[in-house]
Amino acid sequence: MALFVKRPDIGSRISFTTYGMNKTILFVGLGNPGGEYDMTRHNIGFMCLDEFAVKNNFEPWTDKKDLKCHVTQATMNDTRVLLCKPQTFMNLSGDAVQAIAHFYKIPLDDIIVIHDELDVDFGQIRMRVGGSSAGHKGVKSITQHLGEGYGRIRIGIGPKMPEQIDSADFVLQKFSADQRENIPKLLRETSSIMSEYAYGAPVAAETRNFL
Numbered sequence: 001m002a003l004f005v006k007r008p009d010i011g012s013r014i015s016f017t018t019y020g021m022n023k024t025i026l027f028v029g030l031g032n033p034g035g036e037y038d039m040t041r042h043n044i045g046f047m048c049l050d051e052f053a054v055k056n057n058f059e060p061w062t063d064k065k066d067l068k069c070h071v072t073q074a075t076m077n078d079t080r081v082l083l084c085k086p087q088t089f090m091n092l093s094g095d096a097v098q099a100i101a102h103f104y105k106i107p108l109d110d111i112i113v114i115h116d117e118l119d120v121d122f123g124q125i126r127m128r129v130g131g132s133s134a135g136h137k138g139v140k141s142i143t144q145h146l147g148e149g150y151g152r153i154r155i156g157i158g159p160k161m162p163e164q165i166d167s168a169d170f171v172l173q174k175f176s177a178d179q180r181e182n183i184p185k186l187l188r189e190t191s192s193i194m195s196e197y198a199y200g201a202p203v204a205a206e207t208r209n210f211l
Contacts, residue, residue, distance in 0.1 A: 024080040026106045027052070027194060028097050030115040030138040033087045039180070041157040042090060042171040045114040048155070049083045051187040052194050058083065067103055068096040076198045082106075086138075093138040094145035101146065112151035112197060114190065115139055118167060120156030122179055123211035125189060127153055129203050135167070151203035153193060155186065185210045 029045030037043050053061070058074040058081075070085040082104060086096035101111060109129075119134055120126055130148040133140035142150070160170050175183065189210040197203060 022078045023110070024082060024104055024106055025110045025112070025198065026082045026084060026101065026104070027197075028084045028086070028093075028111065028113045028142070030090060030093055030113065030136075031085065032089050033085075037172070039174045040172050041116050041175060044116045044155045044157065044186075046085050047183070048114050048153075048187060048190045048194070049085055052191045053083055055191055056081075056195070061085075063087075064100075067099040069100055071100065076195075077200065079198060079200075081198050090138040090141075092141055094141035094143070097142050098145040108146055108149045109151075111146070112153060112194075112203060113139065113142060114153040114194075115155065116157045116171060117154035118158050118160060118171065120154055121158050122156050123182070123209060124156040125153060125186070125193065125208045125210065126156070126206070127151070127193065127203055127208075128205045151197070153190060155190065182211060 027049060029047075029049035031037065031043035031046035032040075052058075053072055056074055056076065058072040061070045061072045064071045068086060068088050070087060071082060073080060073082045075081070082100070084096065084100050086093045088096050097111070097113075100106075101108075115136060115138060117126065117134065117136070129151050131152070133143060139152070157171065160167060189208055193208065
């Protein structure tokens with residue numbers, strides 16, 4: 001695990017027009033907009049961003065219609081950290097990620113996407129740079145727009161139960177009661193990983209267990 005840098009006082013918030021940061025990184029959480037998708041497996045990316053924003057005193061979320069996403073930001077260790085929740089629905093996530101990356105001139109290796117991963121069991125979080133979409137349509141859309149070289153925080157939601165259920169139906173279901181009890185642990189671990197990256201740790205192939 002990467003060493004943590006002592007966090008500076010980030011109580012003062014900055015505006016979206018602030019310039020002069022040494023670096024800007026972008027965290028993208030994947031999900032579908034609309035209350036009917038709250039607490040579904042496919043929306044774990046949104047949930048992780050919401051947790052991270054609260055823990056680190058980010059600005060209120062702004063609906064950036066021209067960028068097709070909700071955005072917030074804060075300064076962490078002289079780095080401007082942007083959080084993005086695409087509002088395009090999952091299959092078109094790449095439209096929003098491309099728009100915000102171009103607007104803020106963020107290179108691909110400073111973009112980290114947080115998403116559910118059916119091939120990873122619940123209780124595990126896996127990180128890597130690049131790789132296939134593994135059938136995840138949001139990841140596929142982003143790769144089609146930007147290429148594969150962005151970082152990924154893959155939240156395990158498997159195994160699929162019952163086995164015969166269609167994958168598209170499974171990911172749009174809400175977490176089971178047992179899983180919901182452990183969501184706070186999942187969010188804490190993901191927030192810790194995001195903090196490491198915000199404070200300079202590289203994205204490396206790694207698995208974290210929170211159960």
